[in-house]
Amino acid sequence: MTDAGHSELTRRQALAAVGTAAAGAAALGAGVAAARPAGGSDVQDDGNGLIVAGNVRLTVITPRLVRYEYSARRRFENRTTMLAHNRAARSGEYRVTRSGGTLTLETAALTLTCPVGSFDPAAPQVTLKHSGARVRPAWQPDRYVPAVSGMVFLVNAFESWPAQVPPLPPGNLGGWLRCLDGVRDTVNLQPGLLSTHGWFFIDDSQSALIGDGDTPARRAADPQYRDGYLFAYGRDYRQALADLRTLSGAAPMLPRQAFGNWFSRYAPYPDDYYRTSLLPTYRANGASLDVLVVDTDFKSPNTWNGWNWNQRLFPNPARFFRWAHDQDLAVALNIHPSISGDDVQFPLAQRRSGGALKAALTPASRFFSALGKNVKGAFGPTFVWDLTDRRQVDSFMRAHDPLEKQGVDLWWLDWIIDEAYSGIPPQELAADVWIARAYGRRPRMRQTRWPLLARNGASYWDMVGTRPGPWGGHRYTIHFTGDTYATWGTLAMEVKFTHAEGNIAMPYVSHDIGGFKGETDPERYVRWMQFGAFSPIMRIHSQNLQTRRLPWEFTAPYRQAAAEMLRVRSALVPYLYTAGRIAHETGLPMARGMYLHWPHAPHAYRAEHQYLLGEDLLVSPVVKPDGAVQVWFPEGTWVNCFTGIRVTGPTVKRMRMGLSDVPVYARAGATVPVRAAVSPAAATAAPIALRVHAGADGVSRLYHDDGHSHEHRDGAYSWTTMSWNDTDRALTTAVESPTGFGGPTITRVDIVGLGGAPTGVIVDGRPVPDKDWSYDPRSRTASADVVVHPGQTQAGGSDVRA
Structure with a gap:
């Protein structure tokens, strides 16, 4: 082109x-x-x-x-x-x-x-x-030749593109790739903002x-x-990201649902599968299901380029959406920015565009048929939009109207093979970022917190995309990283990639948890689920019905270990929602490279397979067989969130983790808010448990609002400050809000990392009856049932002592 x-x-x-x-x-x-x-x-x-x-x-x-x-x-x-x-x-x-x-x-x-x-x-x-x-500075040459053309499919060379990414410049800490499609192992990253050169x-x-x-x-x-x-910026990397936010704008504030459990699979599911099988099984396993991603097979007449429902699978789409919303489920629909010439909507789309839609050179449906995916429907000409032309943008966006009226919550723009394009050369405009912006400016999209789920930073026509790169994409995108292979190398690359994208201001990175292509062995699947539970977005996805990605599709003990991660993810929603709010306000990513907090520590730059998740959790996913992991612990005391075992840093520990062992550690003194019981991520009034990690004094924060509207912009939110005095074993909470918006109700306090059982628990000066608190020596955790109601004024709170 x-x-x-x-x-x-x-x-x-x-x-x-x-x-x-x-x-x-x-x-x-x-x-x-x-x-x-x-x-x-x-x-x-x-x-x-x-x-x-x-x-x-x-x-x-x-x-x-x-x-x-x-x-x-x-x-x-x-x-x-x-x-x-x-x-x-x-x-x-x-x-x-x-x-x-x-x-x-x-x-x-x-x-x-x-x-x-x-x-x-x-x-x-x-x-x-x-x-x-x-x-x-190094100025870019005037001439630019895209490193990879979209026509590579004609020579079956698509998966060769990762080898064409050049090594990082000396000192650069990495930043982004458009996607991880075709990646089976560690590959080079494109540069990000941060460099050890300062x-x-x-x-x-x-x-x-x-x-x-x-x-x-x-x-x-x-x-x-x-x-x-x-x-x-020197080594003040956090300030560098704040400056980038000042120049380039804030990441969106996602709805609370986004931080729960997502499900997707590239298979022609009927609507009753979601109603009678999938959701009941999640709930039977004690986990919430929060986002359904309905892949491309729902479409008709062509399952790739169609813009209508397949009535055999979804006989009543409006009823399906009503059911989903009644169950606190958000629904995403897969869209490819192309339309089949025999689609009943094509004449209207062409008329709205002024007759400007062009036939695609390489219709995706033909490729998928040739590659073994039986794309259903007619195989007429495929047409694409120029999404820098105002009339064609209007034509493309209005094609969404019938589906949006039925109730879709967010769009997954699966733009990898289709040739929808921007009529601006790739050295001047990153097509992925531009199209995401077009969605963000759509009036209907401005009424919701959901951004676009899409690839970011380049285009199909320029996979390597060295300029203008990803800048600005963080304002509009949850980064869908593409169709990866189920290998240990891919898992390791995803861990590194997740925190590196924070260096381009991208806080919301969404991988195909478990890998998209190919069967995975049970151990690797469990480790992938553990990583997903402690990553920004937990979205299971796979290639077809034969690639197992749900815990109950595996045998014991893998079934139990993987299902536990769905429950952990459900519990973590309040903590993750707070991390998302901080990312929106400050430019700090949810997953943070260790050098963001310890810029002068050499180990922080070598620990590429670990990161901080939010302010207080150190996550080091297992990315090798047999549970081998190496963790760098910075100075201070760190408490294993599951066993209560303390580690004093700075130190490097090489450990072998059992199948159900998850190397996640909290700062001593940190209070991690979790759901007190399983509930949908969208639930606003769900009670909270505070998990305090003993061993040092500490202060943590919990953000709360209604979870979905834009009323937080007018002050309808609260922050709960949780202060732990380790000497007195006392937790104090205080709620603040500019408008009097209350904090969540707290119904339990867990104190993790104790050396033995406390002699008692006191809440606001009153002893808690012995029957209402307990001590578990296996996890070194004391738990007390309490009732701390949300503050209704500008300042309110409570005091808990063990």
Whole structure:
């Protein structure tokens, strides 16, 4: 595919924006200062981060993040890009001077110099204050050839693409891949924001521009125009991610349901399977089922390109949705952005597009038939949309209307083989990210917290996708990582990949738990389920009915060990929901590489198969046969969440875990909120148990709101602070809310990691009767039944002592 057929359209749409500036200056560290000349009358400085001198414009976004633009025509760009979502972000904490033809900018983190009269490919030059190192950006070449074409299917070379990902630059801590399709072992990652060198540069010069609508614009021709972002953070990686959030926007706040158990399988299930078999079996095994992902076989006339229900499987779709919602189930439908020419909706879709839909070169249905998947339905021509054309976007989105009216909650855009495309070259726009944005801007989607479940960061036509990469995708996407093989190597890669994607601001990573392709041996399946239970999204998926992925499809003891992980996941929802809220607010991912908290510890960079989940849990999934695991414990005391055994760090321990043993440890002093009993993840009023991990003082937090609406934006939420005094063995809770929104009811407190049974338990000064508390020596846990009602005022809480 070339962009020749679209160049006229995009050139008409392109508008040159003239940069604005006003005279003024700001003193370093002085905040927003009054406008005044800075180092010469030919420097324009508005005193709040916008500086123009000669052909250069600098924008101080934060003291650690500076935008550099050069334009020989002095025409600077104010419109947003997928990366630069927030053009209003500025900082007044800087000092700027000009000496002759050189402009110098100083902030608390860096000193930047550049010529103002001509473009120097080595400009700007930057001195990093944390190390004294002098660095300079690497600008992307003007020409770009996609590393992998969508036409690779014609030569059966699709699965060769991972080998084409280049090694990471020295020091870079990794970031992303579009997907893990075809991956069987560890592969290279694309770069992320974080580097041990303490800085990172993003060249945004060629990225498409975004106005108010759904049509991107190509930049005006200016062969010397450069636009880049310099991040200087030293080892303060957490602040670097906060700065990226400032520039690129926040990850969405997911509904509470998203953190429960998901089920999917590529098989033609009838609706009564979900009603009479799947959900009852989950509940019989003591686990909640929270999200149903209905794969492509529900469609008609073609199971890949259809836009209507297969009436044999779903005779009454509206009734199916009513049943699902009555059972606190969210339903996702699989969509491929293509439509069969013999679909009854095709004439309307074509008319809405203005007759612009084009026949696909490589219809997916034919490939799947050739590869052994019997795609049902007619095999007429397949048509695709250009999702950068306003009329075609409208045509594509309105094709969803009948299904949405029946009750679908979220969409799984399974965009890997179809040729729906963006009429912008791949070096200017990442098609996956653009399409996710189009969903996010759909009015109906704005009424829900659900984003799109989709691949992220490139396109089918450019699998390696080195630019413009994934930037901005975190605002719209739960990252579906694709159709992986069921191997130990894939499991290990997923663990590494999950926390690495936090380095591109992506907190919500969703793997096919158990692997998609091929049968898995029972031990590996259990280890995959253990990883899934302690990952951002727990979504079981598989290739067909023959690939076992449900615990009760295995024999003992694997059945019991895997089913326990469904129950653990159900219990963890309050903790995970809190971690999601923190990701939304701060830019910190749910799964965090160890270096985010211990940036000066060499072991933190080598421990790539472990991570922190949220603030308090250290997770080290077993990724090798026979239970072998190596865990690095940072300084402090760590308590095994299942056995109560304490480990004092810093230390590295090599252990062999039994089949049911899960290497998850809590910080001593941490209080992990869990569901007191099994209940649907969507349930707002479900009671909470607080699991305190003894061994040190500590403070933890629990976030609570209604779980689904946008009322939290108006203050309808609460934070419960849980403070543990280890000397007194006392837990104090306090609830705060800007609007008086109450916290959840607490009905049990577990104290994990005790050396023996306590002599008693006291709640708010009153002894708890002996019959209402117990001690389990196997897990070193004392448990007490309590009743702590949610605070109804701005401050409320309780005190528990053991």
